[in-house]
Amino acid sequence: MDINLLVIGMDYAKYLAGRANWIKGSALAEVMKKASELQKKGMKLVSLAAGDPDPDLIPRKVLGEIAREVLQNQPKSVMYTPANGIPELREEISVFLKKYDNLEVSPENIVLTIGGTGALDLLGRVLIDPGDVIITENPSYINTLLAFEQLGAKIEGVIVDNEGMRVDLLEEKIKELKAKGQKIKFIYTIPTGQNPMGVTMSMDRRKALLELASKYDLLIIEDTAYNAMRYEGGDIVPLKALDNEGRVIVAGTFSKVLGTGFRVGWIIAEGDILKKVLMQKQPIDFCAPALSQYIALEYLRRGYFEKYHLNSALLGYKEKRDLMLKALEENLPDAKFTKPIAGMFVMLFLPEEADGIAFASELMEKEGVVVVPGKPFYTDESGKNAIRLNFSRPSKEDIPVGIEKLAKLYKEKFGE
Amino acid sequence: MDINLLVIGMDYAKYLAGRANWIKGSALAEVMKKASELQKKGMKLVSLAAGDPDPDLIPRKVLGEIAREVLQNQPKSVMYTPANGIPELREEISVFLKKYDNLEVSPENIVLTIGGTGALDLLGRVLIDPGDVIITENPSYINTLLAFEQLGAKIEGVIVDNEGMRVDLLEEKIKELKAKGQKIKFIYTIPTGQNPMGVTMSMDRRKALLELASKYDLLIIEDTAYNAMRYEGGDIVPLKALDNEGRVIVAGTFSKVLGTGFRVGWIIAEGDILKKVLMQKQPIDFCAPALSQYIALEYLRRGYFEKYHLNSALLGYKEKRDLMLKALEENLPDAKFTKPIAGMFVMLFLPEEADGIAFASELMEKEGVVVVPGKPFYTDESGKNAIRLNFSRPSKEDIPVGIEKLAKLYKEKFGE
Numbered sequence: 083m084d085i086n087l088l089v090i091g092m093d094y095a096k097y098l099a100g101r102a103n104w105i106k107g108s109a110l111a112e113v114m115k116k117a118s119e120l121q122k123k124g125m126k127l128v129s130l131a132a133g134d135p136d137p138d139l140i141p142r143k144v145l146g147e148i149a150r151e152v153l154q155n156q157p158k159s160v161m162y163t164p165a166n167g168i169p170e171l172r173e174e175i176s177v178f179l180k181k182y183d184n185l186e187v188s189p190e191n192i193v194l195t196i197g198g199t200g201a202l203d204l205l206g207r208v209l210i211d212p213g214d215v216i217i218t219e220n221p222s223y224i225n226t227l228l229a230f231e232q233l234g235a236k237i238e239g240v241i242v243d244n245e246g247m248r249v250d251l252l253e254e255k256i257k258e259l260k261a262k263g264q265k266i267k268f269i270y271t272i273p274t275g276q277n278p279m280g281v282t283m284s285m286d287r288r289k290a291l292l293e294l295a296s297k298y299d300l301l302i303i304e305d306t307a308y309n310a311m312r313y314e315g316g317d318i319v320p321l322k323a324l325d326n327e328g329r330v331i332v333a334g335t336f337s338k339v340l341g342t343g344f345r346v347g348w349i350i351a352e353g354d355i356l357k358k359v360l361m362q363k364q365p366i367d368f369c370a371p372a373l374s375q376y377i378a379l380e381y382l383r384r385g386y387f388e389k390y391h392l393n394s395a396l397l398g399y400k401e402k403r404d405l406m407l408k409a410l411e412e413n414l415p416d417a418k419f420t421k422p423i424a425g426m427f428v429m430l431f432l433p434e435e436a437d438g439i440a441f442a443s444e445l446m447e448k449e450g451v452v453v454v455p456g457k458p459f460y461t462d463e464s465g466k467n468a469i470r471l472n473f474s475r476p477s478k479e480d481i482p483v484g485i486e487k488l489a490k491l492y493k494e495k496f497g498e
Numbered sequence: 499m500d501i502n503l504l505v506i507g508m509d510y511a512k513y514l515a516g517r518a519n520w521i522k523g524s525a526l527a528e529v530m531k532k533a534s535e536l537q538k539k540g541m542k543l544v545s546l547a548a549g550d551p552d553p554d555l556i557p558r559k560v561l562g563e564i565a566r567e568v569l570q571n572q573p574k575s576v577m578y579t580p581a582n583g584i585p586e587l588r589e590e591i592s593v594f595l596k597k598y599d600n601l602e603v604s605p606e607n608i609v610l611t612i613g614g615t616g617a618l619d620l621l622g623r624v625l626i627d628p629g630d631v632i633i634t635e636n637p638s639y640i641n642t643l644l645a646f647e648q649l650g651a652k653i654e655g656v657i658v659d660n661e662g663m664r665v666d667l668l669e670e671k672i673k674e675l676k677a678k679g680q681k682i683k684f685i686y687t688i689p690t691g692q693n694p695m696g697v698t699m700s701m702d703r704r705k706a707l708l709e710l711a712s713k714y715d716l717l718i719i720e721d722t723a724y725n726a727m728r729y730e731g732g733d734i735v736p737l738k739a740l741d742n743e744g745r746v747i748v749a750g751t752f753s754k755v756l757g758t759g760f761r762v763g764w765i766i767a768e769g770d771i772l773k774k775v776l777m778q779k780q781p782i783d784f785c786a787p788a789l790s791q792y793i794a795l796e797y798l799r800r801g802y803f804e805k806y807h808l809n810s811a812l813l814g815y816k817e818k819r820d821l822m823l824k825a826l827e828e829n830l831p832d833a834k835f836t837k838p839i840a841g842m843f844v845m846l847f848l849p850e851e852a853d854g855i856a857f858a859s860e861l862m863e864k865e866g867v868v869v870v871p872g873k874p875f876y877t878d879e880s881g882k883n884a885i886r887l888n889f890s891r892p893s894k895e896d897i898p899v900g901i902e903k904l905a906k907l908y909k910e911k912f913g914e
Contacts, residue, residue, distance in 0.1 A: 094771045098624060098625065133578070134577045140576050143570050149569055153559075153562035196616075199784040200782070207515070209513055225784070232623075232778055267513065301513055328507075344789060355514070362648055365619065365642070366619045367612040368612075371761040371789075371790055373760060374789065
């Protein structure tokens with residue numbers, strides 16, 4: 083039976099929901115597809131394109147032992163957990179947030195999710211009406227922008243400098259949108275180690291942001307994905323820790339500690355928002371993976387966050403960050419790039435008129451170096467010349483090699 | 499700082515999306531909450547309320563070894579996977595479906611999801627417009643009903659007998675809905691080992707269902723959650739295996755094989771539906787857990803599905819089913835209940851006018867036996883007297899004890 087032939091007759095498009103029009107593909111998928119094709123052809127690539135921590139800085143041997151113990155000794159590790167997650171892990175996260183983020187949160191206000199991505203989508207589903215405006219940093223994390231757009235949101239960005247979102251411009255933006263009669267639903271921010279910029283919002287800006295949210299009665303969704311990847315700026319605390327009014331909802335994750343493959347994140351929320359998140363969660367994904375939850379629990383209980391992350395992996399990421407910044411300074415002393423004190427990204431700006439997408443493509447084909455063009459992260463027509471560089475995943479050897487090759491093409495195209 | 503006091507001031511309700519009104523709580527949550535309270539008070543409960551396989555029939559020792567190996571040897575097990583899942587597992591699933599379900603599916607048409615729950619929600623998001631009608635079995639799986647309702651669907655049920663959905667009544671239903679000008683988006687069915695009824699659709703009904711879908715140009719979403727829990731009826735194949743027109747979209751899962759805690763399921767789809775599912779997936783949950791994907795891969799590759807499931811666990815579930823049916827026949831010879839040839843549930847019907855919710859509550863308090871009232875699974879006002887019984891998770895010892903106690907209360911209330 084020739085299934086394909088018969089199937090050609092089906093017009094699936096007519097069954098799609100109207101909301102399917104809001105589903106847009108990620109421009110990054112193209113980059114990754116091309117990279118994968120070149121690799122299949124046998125080309126050796128240096129990738130500065132990742133969005134993951136380094137699997138060799140993650141204590142996989144130890145996690146493997148924990149996984150074995152958990153599966154063998156804890157029957158619940160193969161079963162559904164409560165929709166909001168196992169109570170023991172929510173308690174450990176409460177202790178963890180107090181200790182490392184200066185954040186007092188009751189375990190009852192924590193809902194375990196499918197990573198930070200799942201946390202943001204769940205919040206979007208509870209909060210966003212089609213046509214609502216979400217204010218974000220410009221640029222911001224592409225998957226979150228796409229997730230909110232899938233729900234019908236309109237994204238308005240506020241530009242970012244070395245101290246994070248230009249909160250001084252935020253008030254103008256709010257006034258402008260209100261004048262146009264638009265409904266602003268919330269402000270989405272990644273204040274620490276922002277993706278893709280790598281910048282961290284200063285304490286002054288954090289306070290100013292909260293004041294504006296209060297003045298205009300807005301919610302803030304704080305994405306704390308990179309809070310466990312802070313190299314400097316020890317006095318900086320999450321927005322939530324400064325929030326006296328309950329305006330800040332948190333989307334957090336263990337992805338940058340245990341690895342992105344475990345899919346354990348969390349929401350911190352209260353009142354009716356918490357209630358609706360809890361009600362909608364089980365029919366959507368039932369629960370975060372039980373095995374991952376029990377692994378995270380043992381990791382925290384045994385003090386491994388300090389031992390294997392703070393006192394080990396984090397130093398490795400810091401070293402890699404230093405290597406990347408050094409290579410950029412040496413090879414492209416006049417270029418503009420961010421200098422992250424947290425996270426895993428550096429944003430490099432090509433000369434004003436340059437096309438980052440074309441540059442990334444040429445860099446991959448000519449030099450075998452994969453980078454992510456910044457453009458898709460921007461909420462407007464800017465950012466054409468931006469290139470996102472990742473330093474967490476490439477090896478220490480690959481970082482200078484990648485930057486040297488990038489600099490070579492940069493100089494060929496734009497001069498010294 | 500008294501956070502609670504301050505937070506009382508926040509009116510979160512005003513920020514909620516309109517769609518949040520469609521989010522309804524599950525009536526089952528109440529049962530589980532009460533059970534958990536009684537257990538905390540030290541009451542020993544016999545539970546016939548689960549929706550999980552038995553963690554002691556799952557080869558947890560072996561899975562633990564696999565998890566350790568995978569984490570230690572496969573760096574990708576801690577990283578993001580492609581949004582549609584690792585190619586190796588999609589290939590293994592393609593082979594698996596051919597071998598055990600007589601289903602020919604290309605790995606390119608398989609998208610790995612957060613369990614079957616995640617598969618159904620993703621499909622709903624691509625297909626359902628607010629106001630669309632979904633036809634389901636009546637009763638049907640409560641979480642799916644809630645997931646579709648969260649997206650604005652209206653549910654219309656078609657009653658179920660021992661051979662599954664009454665397809666003879668389906669055509670009337672379709673005509674009636676069309677006459678009212680309603681838009682039927684798809685038919686959702688769990689043809690094998692239906693939850694909560696435990697019944698399996700006969701081959702004749704399967705063929706008739708496909709014919710009707712073709713006649714009225716409707717899609718079918720086939721939930722194959724219990725396909726790996728078939729005790730009899732070896733000639734029965736999935737609807738998808740009979741589908742010459744590409745009308746059937748599949749939501750499958752490893753939850754009943756590996757355990758529900760791994761969160762690995764799949765969608766089988768084609769054309770524009772597949773395309774939209776793929777585009778929306780990464781922003782929603784990024785990917786199914788990598789560790790779970792690699793564990794499932796090794797489990798299949800090593801032939802463990804046959805060794806540990808077909809030739810071992812499945813016999814255990816069959817034995818438990820027999821124990822439950824025997825206990826029901828002996829203790830309640832005149833009561834009406836389903837006789838499953840697949841899945842993990844028996845539906846017991848109390849006398850016509852009885853209130854299953856009140857009975858379940860009394861049974862828990864008086865006899866310490868937890869069961870799930872059937873009513874919340876029904877799409878209309880029927881099913882008041884239904885009680886869902888699970889035989890997969892309780893121990894072989896608990897099954898007759900639970901049924902005897904249930905029968906005792908039954909007789910007290912309704913006579914012999």
